[in-house]
Amino acid sequence: MTFVSFPSSKSLVMALSNSSWRLSQPSFFLVGIPGLEESQHWIALPLGVLYVLALIGNVTILFIIWTDPSLHQPMYLFLAMLATIDLVLASSTAPKALAVLLFHAHDIGYTVCLIQMFFIHAFSSMESGVLVAMALDRYVAICHPLHHSTILHPEVIGRIGVVVLVRGLLLLTPFPILLRRLVFCKSTIIGHAYCEHMAVVKLACSDTTVNRAYGLTVALLVVGVDVLLIGISYALILLAVLKVPGGEARLKAFSTCGSHVCVILIFYVPGMFSFLTHRFGKHVPHHIHVLLATLYLLVPPALNPLVYGIKTRQIRQRVLRIFYTKV
Numbered sequence: 001m002t003f004v005s006f007p008s009s010k011s012l013v014m015a016l017s018n019s020s021w022r023l024s025q026p027s028f029f030l031v032g033i034p035g036l037e038e039s040q041h042w043i044a045l046p047l048g049v050l051y052v053l054a055l056i057g058n059v060t061i062l063f064i065i066w067t068d069p070s071l072h073q074p075m076y077l078f079l080a081m082l083a084t085i086d087l088v089l090a091s092s093t094a095p096k097a098l099a100v101l102l103f104h105a106h107d108i109g110y111t112v113c114l115i116q117m118f119f120i121h122a123f124s125s126m127e128s129g130v131l132v133a134m135a136l137d138r139y140v141a142i143c144h145p146l147h148h149s150t151i152l153h154p155e156v157i158g159r160i161g162v163v164v165l166v167r168g169l170l171l172l173t174p175f176p177i178l179l180r181r182l183v184f185c186k187s188t189i190i191g192h193a194y195c196e197h198m199a200v201v202k203l204a205c206s207d208t209t210v211n212r213a214y215g216l217t218v219a220l221l222v223v224g225v226d227v228l229l230i231g232i233s234y235a236l237i238l239l240a241v242l243k244v245p246g247g248e249a250r251l252k253a254f255s256t257c258g259s260h261v262c263v264i265l266i267f268y269v270p271g272m273f274s275f276l277t278h279r280f281g282k283h284v285p286h287h288i289h290v291l292l293a294t295l296y297l298l299v300p301p302a303l304n305p306l307v308y309g310i311k312t313r314q315i316r317q318r319v320l321r322i323f324y325t326k327v
Contacts, residue, residue: 026188028113028200032100034191035287043291044101050298051094057305058083058090064318071314074152075141078134079308081161082263085127086301092119093297097193113195114176120297121197122172124271125218127300128226129164131264135233136160138257143240171218178211191286193294223272230264259311266303270296 032040061083065071096116099105108116141148175197182204192199201211237257244250273292309315 026110026184028108028110028195028203029106029189030096030100030108030193030195031106031189031191032097032193033287033290035285040101044098047094047101047294047298048098050295050302051090051098053303053306054086054090054094054298054301057309058087058301060319061305061308061315062087064315064322068314068318071318072154074137074148074157075134076314077154077157078130078137081164082127082130082134082304085123085130086304088119089123089127090298090301092116092123093194093294097294100193108195113190113200114179117179117195117197117200118172118176120194121175121218122168124297125171125222126164126168127267128222129167131260131267132226132229132233133160133164134260135230135264138260139233139237141256142237171222174214175218178214182206182208182211192290194297196293223268227268234261259308262307262311263300263304266307267300270299 031037033043036043062080065076065080065083093116096105096108137152140151144151179197179200182201183206184203185205188203190196190199190203197215198212201208201215204211234257241250241254270292309319
């Protein structure tokens with residue numbers, strides 16, 4: 001447990017009056033799962049399993065897409081982007097969380113904490129952007145099938161990937177910059193398993209209005225705009241499919257969106273639930289907040305490859321071919 005204290009309030013006033021914009025760079029203390037310290041090693045087991053699944057699944061997806069030229073198509077290129085983001089997202093969270101839960105490695109440096117926080121939030125934003133791009137791909141594939149390859153050619157896909165990357169970096173870069181302006185003169189104990197933005201902001205003893213407002217704005221902007229665009233895409237898809245004669249043709253059109261819809265639900269539902277309980281769920285126990293927030297960063301990376309592996313015939317056949325060859 002680490003505390004940054006000062007002899008008197010007079011010293012604090014003098015330090016601030018001397019334009020000291022930060023009193024120190026504290027080493028934060030990650031509690032893990034508050035209130036469940038005695039059983040944290042058991043909680044680490046499913047989290048470790050999810051992390052291993054995320055690593056194996058996403059590396060497998062990337063390997064299959066990379067080595068099979070027939071899969072160098074828009075949907076699979078977006079899937080490769082999603083797998084890359086999931087690898088970074090899971091690896092930014094799980095190793096330190098597992099170290100805290102299993103080996104009581106609670107301390108984390110100030111700069112390392114800000115870096116982890118930036119990666120987690122930036123790549124969550126990028127994943128949301130890729131899901132929008134995948135919804136666009138499904139819209140073009142169903143509503144404009146004859147022009148799919150000409151509309152979403154590799155150059156356009158590359159530009160979309162750059163836009164998703166730049167948006168995540170630009171929106172989230174102010175997070176660590178604004179945090180470095182804060183003064184930490186009280187407890188530096190983070191009641192979390194990793195460095196989460198609001199958990200760090202709440203520790204500051206200086207004014208955090210700008211940090212809170214910007215964090216809420218980014219969350220609403222990213223999720224609000226992305227969910228709206230996905231909703232518009234699927235509304236147009238639904239209208240197009242309903243015009244298709246024959247139940248079998250409609251079922252086939254809907255099935256092409258099945259895996260993407262599952263991934264959307266896996267990503268947004270836990271995230272929205274975690275966000276709402278964190279902001280408005282005052283009566284929800286804190287350890288529930290932490291568990292939800294941690295699972296939100298590990299469940300999508302672990303399940304996305306399984307969803308696409310099961311629901312996408314080309315990937316499923318390629319995986320079976322690999323295992324069959326090895327056997």
